[in-house]
Amino acid sequence: MATVEILGKQIEVDSDGCLVNLSDWNKEVAVEIAKSEGIELTEKHWQVIEFMRKVYEETGDAPSIRKLTKQSGVDTKELYSLFPGGPAKKAAKIAGLSKPKSCV
Numbered sequence: 719m720a721t722v723e724i725l726g727k728q729i730e731v732d733s734d735g736c737l738v739n740l741s742d743w744n745k746e747v748a749v750e751i752a753k754s755e756g757i758e759l760t761e762k763h764w765q766v767i768e769f770m771r772k773v774y775e776e777t778g779d780a781p782s783i784r785k786l787t788k789q790s791g792v793d794t795k796e797l798y799s800l801f802p803g804g805p806a807k808k809a810a811k812i813a814g815l816s817k818p819k820s821c822v
Contacts, residue, residue, distance in 0.1 A: 724750045734807070736816045743814025751812045763800055763812075766790050770813040780810040780818040 719738055721728045724747050730738040737743055748767060752759050759767075769790040773781040783806040787794045801808040807817045 732816060734811070734817050736811050737814045740814060748812050748814065751814075755808060755812065757801065757808075757812070759812075760800075762792060762796065763809075766792055766797065766800065766805075766809050767813040770809055770815060774813075774815050780806070780813070780815040782806060782818050 719730045719732065721730050722735070723729070727742075729742045729747070732738055737747075749759055752763070757763065766786065769786070770780055773779075773785065781789070783794075783797070786792070786806055786809070787797060790797075792800065797805045797809075801812075810817050
């Protein structure tokens, strides 16, 4: 596994750049991961991130793009504008989760 430095701490990441240990995540880490993806987090971003973490806590897997658009309160078009280039995968990464099983 590789490591990245976030806020002065070495954090283990998988081959997709997602955190290996959920305990390494907090909101400050999320802000730094988002910055590395060229995203400045807004209230809508946090709505998606918190939804993803809740679903992960309940099911053990990050939600698919379909579930995100149906249940997070953010429609498809807005989701793609918030997290360009793969919203489910990018949002999961920022949320400290591994990529959803439904992502390739």
